[in-house]
Amino acid sequence: MATTPTLFDFSLLALSPPGWGGVLLAGFVSSIQLAVGGYVFGLLIGIFGAFGKLYGGPIVRDLLEVYTTLIRAVPELVLILLLYYAGTDAVNQLLTLAGYGPIDINGLVAGIFVIAVVQGAYSTEVLRGAIKAVPGGEIEAARAYGMSPLKVLRRVTLPAMLPFAIPGLANLWLIATKDTALLAVVGFSELTLVTRQAAGATKAYFLFFCAAGVLYLALTLVSNVFIRIIEKHSRRGMPGPV
Amino acid sequence: MSDPSTTLAAYVPPKGRSLLEPHRIFLMLIFAVLVFCVIWFMRWDWLPRYGTRLLHGIWQTLVMLFSTVAVGFLLAVPIGLVRVTGPKPLAWLANGFCTVIRGTPLLLQLWLLYYGLGSLFAQYPEIRSSFLWPYLRQAWPYGFLALTISFAAYEGEVMRGAFAGVPRGELEAANAFGMSRWTAFRRIWLPRAIHRALPTLNGETVLQLKSTPLVATITVVDAYAVISKVRQETYLTYEPLLLLALIYLCLTGMLIVAFRYFENRIPTRGA
Amino acid sequence: MKHALKIAAIALALGIAGTGMAAAEQVKVGIAAEPYPPFAAPDASGNWIGWEVDFMNAVCAEAKLDCVLTPVAWDGIIPALNSKKIDAIMASMSITAERQKTIDFSDKYYNTPTGVIGAKDQTFDASPEALAGKIIGVQVSTIHQEYVNAHFGDAAEVKEYQTQDEANQDLAAGRIDATQADAIALQAFLESDQGKACCELKGYVKDDPAILGAGVGVGMRKGETELKDKINAAIKAIRANGTYDAITKKYFDFDVYGG
Numbered sequence: 001m002a003t004t005p006t007l008f009d010f011s012l013l014a015l016s017p018p019g020w021g022g023v024l025l026a027g028f029v030s031s032i033q034l035a036v037g038g039y040v041f042g043l044l045i046g047i048f049g050a051f052g053k054l055y056g057g058p059i060v061r062d063l064l065e066v067y068t069t070l071i072r073a074v075p076e077l078v079l080i081l082l083l084y085y086a087g088t089d090a091v092n093q094l095l096t097l098a099g100y101g102p103i104d105i106n107g108l109v110a111g112i113f114v115i116a117v118v119q120g121a122y123s124t125e126v127l128r129g130a131i132k133a134v135p136g137g138e139i140e141a142a143r144a145y146g147m148s149p150l151k152v153l154r155r156v157t158l159p160a161m162l163p164f165a166i167p168g169l170a171n172l173w174l175i176a177t178k179d180t181a182l183l184a185v186v187g188f189s190e191l192t193l194v195t196r197q198a199a200g201a202t203k204a205y206f207l208f209f210c211a212a213g214v215l216y217l218a219l220t221l222v223s224n225v226f227i228r229i230i231e232k233h234s235r236r237g238m239p240g241p242v
Numbered sequence: 243m244s245d246p247s248t249t250l251a252a253y254v255p256p257k258g259r260s261l262l263e264p265h266r267i268f269l270m271l272i273f274a275v276l277v278f279c280v281i282w283f284m285r286w287d288w289l290p291r292y293g294t295r296l297l298h299g300i301w302q303t304l305v306m307l308f309s310t311v312a313v314g315f316l317l318a319v320p321i322g323l324v325r326v327t328g329p330k331p332l333a334w335l336a337n338g339f340c341t342v343i344r345g346t347p348l349l350l351q352l353w354l355l356y357y358g359l360g361s362l363f364a365q366y367p368e369i370r371s372s373f374l375w376p377y378l379r380q381a382w383p384y385g386f387l388a389l390t391i392s393f394a395a396y397e398g399e400v401m402r403g404a405f406a407g408v409p410r411g412e413l414e415a416a417n418a419f420g421m422s423r424w425t426a427f428r429r430i431w432l433p434r435a436i437h438r439a440l441p442t443l444n445g446e447t448v449l450q451l452k453s454t455p456l457v458a459t460i461t462v463v464d465a466y467a468v469i470s471k472v473r474q475e476t477y478l479t480y481e482p483l484l485l486l487a488l489i490y491l492c493l494t495g496m497l498i499v500a501f502r503y504f505e506n507r508i509p510t511r512g513a
Numbered sequence: 514m515k516h517a518l519k520i521a522a523i524a525l526a527l528g529i530a531g532t533g534m535a536a537a538e539q540v541k542v543g544i545a546a547e548p549y550p551p552f553a554a555p556d557a558s559g560n561w562i563g564w565e566v567d568f569m570n571a572v573c574a575e576a577k578l579d580c581v582l583t584p585v586a587w588d589g590i591i592p593a594l595n596s597k598k599i600d601a602i603m604a605s606m607s608i609t610a611e612r613q614k615t616i617d618f619s620d621k622y623y624n625t626p627t628g629v630i631g632a633k634d635q636t637f638d639a640s641p642e643a644l645a646g647k648i649i650g651v652q653v654s655t656i657h658q659e660y661v662n663a664h665f666g667d668a669a670e671v672k673e674y675q676t677q678d679e680a681n682q683d684l685a686a687g688r689i690d691a692t693q694a695d696a697i698a699l700q701a702f703l704e705s706d707q708g709k710a711c712c713e714l715k716g717y718v719k720d721d722p723a724i725l726g727a728g729v730g731v732g733m734r735k736g737e738t739e740l741k742d743k744i745n746a747a748i749k750a751i752r753a754n755g756t757y758d759a760i761t762k763k764y765f766d767f768d769v770y771g772g
Contacts, residue, residue: 016558017556017557017558018557019557020557022557022558022559023555023557023558023559026559058263058265058266059265059268059269062265062266062269063269070487070491072448073448073490073491073494073495074452074487074490074491074494075451075452075453075454075455075466075490076452077452077455077456077466078455078466078483078486078487078490079487081483081589082480082483082484082487085479085480085589085592085593085596085598086479086480086596088596088597088598089596089597092596092597105598107583107598110598174344174345178346178347178348179347180347181347181348181349181350182347182349184349185349185459185586186585186586186589187545187546187584187585187586187587187589187593189546189584192347192349192350192353193546194555194559195350196353196357197546197547197548197555198555198557199357200547200548200676200678200679200682201548201550201554201555201556201557203361203682203705203706203707204361205353205354205357205358205360205361205682206354206358206361206362209350209353209354209357209358210354210358212350213342213346213350213351213354216345216346216347216350217341217342217345217346219345220341220344220345220346221341221345357679357682359686360682360683360685360686360688361682361685361686363686363687363688364685364686364687364707364710364711370687375687379687379688380688381688459675461672461673461674461683470588470653471653471673473588473592474588474653474654475654477591477592477612477614477615479592479595479596
C-alpha cells in the first residue's frame, strides 16, 4: 500500500501549519470535551432515572420507562439530529415563554446535551440493575442502625452498587467517546469532521482517517487501563473475580 | 414498607403490570393528545409523494441489516474460536482486530473504507479495468463491508466468551465417547457455544439496526437517506425526523418480538 | 457529583452570558463545514480562508456587525438558521424561489455559470443527450441537484452527496462519470493535482433561471429586515468603494459579480 509516497506523506501530520496535526488534536480535544461532558451529565440523568424507576411513583416510573425505551430503540444518529435542532429550539421557546430572550447556545453545550440525553437512558438501566443487585440484607442492616434514607443511599446503596455498575458504566464511557463522532453529521468540529476536512483539503484520505483512528484507539486503550484500575479498586473486599 | 421514611431503602417490584391502571389511562390520554397535536399541527402533506421511496429505503435498511448480521455472525465464529484456542499469532490477530474495530467509531471506519479506498482507485487505473469494478463503483459494498466487520468484531467478543464458557465436562465427555477433535467441535463445542451466544444476538442485532443509517453518509439510499432527502426538499426540520424515529421504533419492536418468538422455539435444554 | 453540578452551573452561567453578548449585535454567520475552494476552505491551522470569507469580513466591517464564523453541516444549514443556531448564511447559497419560501435573501453578491466536469477518458458535453446513461454526482439541496433532476434525471442516474468535495472525490475515484456544480468551484478542483490527473471541463449547462436562480445571496431568517437592510447597504458600499474588486482580484482574474 505504501508504494506511492502521496498515500502516506507524514509531514501532513506536523503539529504546526502546513501540517494538519494541530487541527486534528484540537478536534480530538473537543471530542473528549463532548464525551466527558455528555458522560457526566448522562450519569446524573442515570442516577435520577434509576432511583425514579425503582422508588418513584407510578407516573414517574412509566415516564422513565418510555424515555429509556425510546432512546434505546432509535438510532443515535437520528436522535442527535432531532435533539440538536429540537433541543436548543425547545430551550429557547421555553425561555421566551418564561419572559427571557432566546439564549445563545453554543455547539459544545448542544452537543453535550445530545450525548447526555442518549447516555442517560443507558446509564439509567445500568444503575437500576446495579442497585437491584445490592443484597437487601445490607440495606436492612443499615436501616436497623437507624440511618436516614439519604444516609443509607450515601453510605450503603451507592458504594455497594458500584462494583456491579462499573463494568456497564465503563462500557458506556467507551460508547460515549465513539458517539461523539456522530456529531460530525451536524457539522460540529470534532475529530471526525476535522479529519474529513483535512482529508478533503489534502486528498490524503487514508493518512488522515488512519491518524484519527489511532487517536480514538489511544483514547479507548488509555481508558481501558483506568477502567481496570477503578474496577480493581471498587472490588476491594469482594470475593474473587466473578 | 408502609413507613414512608423507609421507601428508599429496598427495591419494591411494581405490583400490577396491567395497562389499565388509572394513571396509565391518564398518561395514555396525554400521549394521545400529543400525537394528535403532532398530526394536526405539523405538516405531513409530503408523505404521499415519498411513500414508495420510503418503503424502498426501509427495504434497503432491512437488507443491509440482515445480510451484515448473517455474514458478520459467520465471521464471528472463527474469530471467537481462535481467540480461545489459538494458534497464538492468529489469536493475537483476532484480538487486535476486535480491539481496533471496537475502539474506533464506525463512522470513521466507513469513511476510511469508502473515501480511503476511493482515493486508492484514483491512483491505480488498473483497478478500474478489473471485472470487480462494476461492484467497487457502487456504494453499498463499502457499507456492507464496514457493517459486517463491525458486527463480526462485537459478536466475536461474545463468541469468545461463549466458546470459553462451554463446560469442560461436556468436552471431556465427548472425548470419552471417542469423538475426534473435529467431531467434538462440530457436534458439541460449536453448537453449545452458538446456543450460549444466541441470547445476545437479539441485542446485537438491535444495535446493528441502529448503526445502519450511517451508510447514508456514503450515498447508500436507505430509510435515513430518503428522510434526509425529504428534509432537504421540504425544508422541514422535525416532521421527517419524527417519522424516521417512529420507523426505527417499529423496526426495533418487530425485531424484539421476532427474536422472542424464535427464542421460545429453541429448546433451552438438550440443544 | 459535586463536580458535575459545578459544570452545570458554569454551563448555565455561560448560557446566560450568551444572552448578554447577543445584545451586542453579534451575528453568527453560518458557512458549510466543508472545503469549498476557492470560496471557503479550512487551512492547516484550522482557519477558514477564501473569497467568501474575505467578503464576509468586508461586509461585516462595513455594516459594523460583530460577525462570528460558524461552520454548520450544509444539509442542515437552513434548519440551523431557523432554530437560531446561526443568524445568517454565507455559503454560496443561490437565491431561489423555493428557498425564499423558508428564508429571506439579501441582494446577490456573486453569480457564476454552472459547469459540468467529467473523466478525461470519456467524451461528452453538458447536454441531456450526451449525459444519458451516465452517473452524475451532485451536492444535495443545491440548485445543481434540482437542475440535474429536472434536465438529466430521466436519462441519467443521479447520485447525491452531502458535500461537493465528496462528489469530486468520487469522480476522481471513477465512481461517477460527471458532476455538475458552480464553474469556479469546479475550476479549483480541476487545478488541483487530483483534478488535473483525472478530469476536465465538459461544458456549461443551458441556463434555466427558474432553477439556477439569480445569483448567490446572504440567507437570513424571514422578517429580520433590519439585518437585511444593513447587509444590503454594506454589499452596495463595498461594491462602490472598490473593496469588492480588491478581494476578487486576490482570487480571480475576472469579475465574479456577474451580469
